[in-house]
Amino acid sequence: MPLYELTTHELHEKLKAREITAVELTQAMYDRIGAVEGQIKGYLTLTEDIALEGAAAADTGFQRGDEMPPLAGIPIAIKDVICTKGVLTTCGSEILGNFVSPYDATVMAKLHQQGTVMLGKTNMDEFAMGSSTENSAYQTTRNPWNLETIPGGSSGGSAAVVAAGEAICSLGSDTGGSIRQPAALCGVVGMKPTYGRISRFGLVAFASSLDQIGPFSKDVTDCALLLNAICGHDPMDSTSADLPVPDFTRSLINDLKGVKVGIPKEYFTAGIDPDVEESVRSAIEVLQESRAIIEEVSLPHTDYAMATYYIIAPAEASSNLARYDGIRYGFRAKDADELSDMYKKTRSQGFGEEVKRRIMLGTYALSSGYYDAYYLKAQKVRTLIKSDFDKAFETVDVVVTPTSPTAAFKIGERTADPLQMYLSDVLTTPASLAGLPGISIPCGLTQADLPIGLQILAAPFEEEKILQVAYTFEQNTDHHRKRPNLSPI
Amino acid sequence: METITTDDVKHVATLARLDFNEEDIQQFTHQLARILDYIGKLNELDTTDVPPTAHPLPLRNVVKADVAKASYSRDVVLEGAPSAEEGYFEVPKVIE
Numbered sequence: 001m002p003l004y005e006l007t008t009h010e011l012h013e014k015l016k017a018r019e020i021t022a023v024e025l026t027q028a029m030y031d032r033i034g035a036v037e038g039q040i041k042g043y044l045t046l047t048e049d050i051a052l053e054g055a056a057a058a059d060t061g062f063q064r065g066d067e068m069p070p071l072a073g074i075p076i077a078i079k080d081v082i083c084t085k086g087v088l089t090t091c092g093s094e095i096l097g098n099f100v101s102p103y104d105a106t107v108m109a110k111l112h113q114q115g116t117v118m119l120g121k122t123n124m125d126e127f128a129m130g131s132s133t134e135n136s137a138y139q140t141t142r143n144p145w146n147l148e149t150i151p152g153g154s155s156g157g158s159a160a161v162v163a164a165g166e167a168i169c170s171l172g173s174d175t176g177g178s179i180r181q182p183a184a185l186c187g188v189v190g191m192k193p194t195y196g197r198i199s200r201f202g203l204v205a206f207a208s209s210l211d212q213i214g215p216f217s218k219d220v221t222d223c224a225l226l227l228n229a230i231c232g233h234d235p236m237d238s239t240s241a242d243l244p245v246p247d248f249t250r251s252l253i254n255d256l257k258g259v260k261v262g263i264p265k266e267y268f269t270a271g272i273d274p275d276v277e278e279s280v281r282s283a284i285e286v287l288q289e290s291r292a293i294i295e296e297v298s299l300p301h302t303d304y305a306m307a308t309y310y311i312i313a314p315a316e317a318s319s320n321l322a323r324y325d326g327i328r329y330g331f332r333a334k335d336a337d338e339l340s341d342m343y344k345k346t347r348s349q350g351f352g353e354e355v356k357r358r359i360m361l362g363t364y365a366l367s368s369g370y371y372d373a374y375y376l377k378a379q380k381v382r383t384l385i386k387s388d389f390d391k392a393f394e395t396v397d398v399v400v401t402p403t404s405p406t407a408a409f410k411i412g413e414r415t416a417d418p419l420q421m422y423l424s425d426v427l428t429t430p431a432s433l434a435g436l437p438g439i440s441i442p443c444g445l446t447q448a449d450l451p452i453g454l455q456i457l458a459a460p461f462e463e464e465k466i467l468q469v470a471y472t473f474e475q476n477t478d479h480h481r482k483r484p485n486l487s488p489i
Numbered sequence: 490m491e492t493i494t495t496d497d498v499k500h501v502a503t504l505a506r507l508d509f510n511e512e513d514i515q516q517f518t519h520q521l522a523r524i525l526d527y528i529g530k531l532n533e534l535d536t537t538d539v540p541p542t543a544h545p546l547p548l549r550n551v552v553k554a555d556v557a558k559a560s561y562s563r564d565v566v567l568e569g570a571p572s573a574e575e576g577y578f579e580v581p582k583v584i585e
Contacts, residue, residue, distance in 0.1 A: 102565045195545050209544050238551040239544070307528040318505060325506075327578050329569035339583045340506070348508040356507055360517055361524060363505040364497065377531050379541030384534065386542055418520055419527055435545025460546060 004032040004165035005483065008074050008222040011168060015062055015073050022055035022062070022073030026117055029075045033119070033166045035488035039147055041139045042161040044080050045088050046120040051075070058115040070225045072115035077167035079158045080121040081128055082213065083202035084108055091204050092124040092136040092154075095324050095331045095350030105202020106237070107171060107213055107230045114229050119167055122157030126352045127321065128178055128206045130154050131424035134415055135354045142411075143186060144484040145450050149408035152182030152424075155216070159186040162216045164486055169217040169226060173203055175210045176309050177403075177428025180440040183216055184403035184453020187442045187482060189223050189470070190216045194460045195435035196241035199234030207316035208239075210432050219480050220441065220471045224248035227463065243461060251467040254475040256290040261469065262297035262396030267427055273406045279444030279452040280402045283473060287400070290472045295396055299388040304381050305430035310422055311365050311378035312433070317355075318362030324350065357418060386434040393459040398469050401427055403440040403453030427455065437463045441470045442479040451482075492522045 003011070003025055014020045030048055037043060058073035083089050083101035085108070090096045104112070111118070125135035133141045133156025143151040144164040151160040155172025159182035162170050172179045174192035183190025192214045203213055215226035228249065233242045263284060268277060288294050326332035326346030333345035351359070365374035392399060405427060414421040431438045436457050443454035454473070458465045474480050498518045502509055509517065563576055572579040 099569060102561055102568070235553070239548060241546070301534075304531060304534065307531050310524060311528060311531075322506075326571060327580055328566075330571070332571035336581050338581050342581045343506040344508045347506050351507075357517065357520065359505050359507065360498070360501055361521060364493065364501045364521065364525075367501060367504060374528070376541055377536060378528075379543060380536035380539040381531050381534060382542040382545075383539050384536070386545065419523055422524075433545065 003028040004168070006168070007218050008071065008168055008225055011074060012070050016068065018062060022058040022117065023052060025073060026051050026055040026075055029119055029167065036164050036486050037166060039486065040142050040144055040160050040164045040166065042122055042141050042157040042164065042166060043077070043120045044090060044092070044123050044138055044157070047087055047118055050087070051117045051119055054115065054117045058117065061115065069114040071111065071229050073117060075117045075119045075168050076111065077119050077122050077158055077161045077170035078108070079124055079155050079170070079172045081124060081173050081204045082107060082171060083204065084118065084121065088121065089204065090138070091128070092126040092138060093350065093352065093355070094137045095346070097331055099330050101202070103202065106199035106234045108202065110230050122155070122161055122170060124157055125154035126355050127204070127317070128154040128173055128175055129317070129354050129358055131177070131181060131421055132414065133157060134411065135352060137352050140411060143408045144486055145187060146408065146448070148410055149450065150185070150411055152185035152404070152408065154178040156182045158216050159183050159188055159190060162186070162188045162218065163484060165483070169215060169222055171213060171230070172216055173211055173213050174432065175207050176313060176432045177425040179214045179216065180403050180428050180438055180453065180455060181425060183440040185408040185451060187451030187484070188216050188218060189220055189439065189441050189480065190214065191223050191227070191439040192437065193227060193231060193463055194241070194437040196239055197231050197437070197461065197463070199232070199237040199240045201234055201236035205320040207313040208320060209316060210313060220467060220474050221249070221252055223439070224252055224467055241461070246464055248463065248467055251464040252471045253468050254472050256287060256292035256469060256472050259292045259398070259465070259469065260396040261287055261292045261294050262392050262399045263294060264297050264299045264302065264392070264399055264401060266299050266302035267401035271405045271426070272402060273446070275446040276402050276404070276406060276452050280454055283443040283454045284400060286473055286476050287469065290476060292469070297392045297396055297399065299392060299430065301381065301384045301388050302430055305385055305433055306423060306426050308378045308381045308385065308433060309425070309429040310361070311374050312382065314358040314362030315365045315375050316362070318359045318366065321355070321359055354418070382433050385430055389431070389434045389436060389459070397458065397465045399457045400469070401455045401457070403427060403455040407446045407448070407450035407452060431457045435460055437461070437466055439466050439470050441473060442482065443473070443477070444479055445482065493518060493525055
């Protein structure tokens with residue numbers, strides 16, 4: 001099996017046994033990128049020189065026989081919303097087209113400590129606003145399973161490069177589903193940990209009460225290893241949780257005896273594709289065969305989550321994106337004659353259509369006379385959505401649902417109608433509003449051979465329960481071993 | 490809830506420091522009206538006695554020790570600026 005097909009934990013064994021070197025592995029990854037990236041278009045920036053330097057440093061450690069961390073020498077891709085010192089961080093936007101961060105995000109510092117090798121920065125919907133990666137100012141990433149379809153979004157590049165073997169694992173960010181939905185659509189594992197579990201320092205802000213960084217990988221073991229590396233309190237992020245971080249690999253237990261799995265009836269409604277529903281129903285049977293106790297639960301305010309999300313996220317975004325003023329960094333429009341004109345021209349030329357739409361929506365929702373009707377109302381409904389989950393988690397350990405109502409859709413299919421695009425996230429936004437951890441793992445293919453994702457949610461800081469359920473499912477099925485049939489050009 | 494007008498959209502654009510041509514204003518008015526109409530479903534819920542949630546988790550104010558520390562050098566900070574002069578960010582004319 002070619003190296004790019006392997007997982008982090010498999011490669012770690014090979015590196016440790018010195019069957020391969022990190023430099024060979026890195027070169028193999030760039031060979032693979034050379035062969036398929038023309039079709040996938042998942043990367044915005046490749047950092048080969050830095051990667052080979054990092055790989056050589058990891059090799060020195062392995063050759064010396066040092067105790068090397070699990071991610072040492074492992075090639076990873078990073079969503080272009082995470083600040084990387086000395087390397088472009090564009091957020092998929094023209095307005096940050098030339099932006100080079102003077103510092104590393106905390107997650108990057110943590111990955112560097114492990115000796116992880118960054119291959120490059122991945123494509124995304126501009127400022128993480130979108131569900132298909134079609135809102136990137138630069139390129140449209142293709143789903144490796146079918147090049148006519150979207151990879152999901154907003155972390156579409158990070159999901160696609162892992163699915164295509166162009167990275168062993170990657171990092172993305174999830175505000176309303178931007179890790180879980182593309183993971184489902186690309187047939188990989190993607191996890192959004194609890195809000196506050198991972199530092200947001202150096203994550204370019206979209207909606208600060210929702211944004212969370214998380215990993216993409218080929219299996220649940222890799223997911224646990226990545227979480228071990230990047231979770232933890234950070235004094236640089238005042239919203240990061242000052243709680244001990246468990247060793248997540250201890251949750252990789254292939255048994256669900258006594259584990260209560262809740263199935264919310266509101267997640268199996270009219271809009272679900274029959275293939276998706278069937279796969280998820282059979283996944284639930286697999287959990288039951290592994291001794292889980294299956295119970296129906298009710299999350300009665302599910303249907304209000306999208307409306308709530310599309311007030312809160314744009315409101316926070318309109319405030320966060322006020323910083324792009326053409327003064328301190330990024331793009332500045334050239335033809336302005338005075339300051340306020342410069343602001344307007346810079347922002348109008350620098351932001352794409354969807355970003356402007358959300359700034360407008362958010363500014364409207366926060367503007368005088370509308371605040372109570374929209375923003376305050378949405379915050380109150382957010383409380384109701386959160387209490388639904390609180391109640392459910394009094395009786396069950398995890399909640400299991402489809403990640404996305406449908407598999408990957410065609411490029412261009414939903415771009416004309418923003419509301420239809422927004423509804424792609426209908427099953428992921430409720431957990432985001434409640435700050436819950438959630439994973440998407442592969443659970444089957446549609447008749448058209450497109451991946452289907454199983455979403456597993458738990459109460460805040462109960463990632464371990466999610467990992468146990470996900471791991472058990474994976475050990476008793478082979479969906480995670482399926483790979484897209486990509487031919488190099 | 491009343492539906493959004495082109496005048497509202499123009500007003501909001503000014504607040505957001507965005508410039509649009511007439512065609513964009515028409516399109517945004519139409520799209521935002523449709524989104525706001527969907528959002529209007531929140532009014533089906535009586536939330537009179539429901540407290541708002543600003544953050545998903547109970548957070549308390551975090552304060553740092555008031556200790557002076559080194560930050561980035563002026564050169565590093567100005568490196569990304571579209572225009573800088575003599576150690577300052579340079580901007581177009583602010584006042585007449």
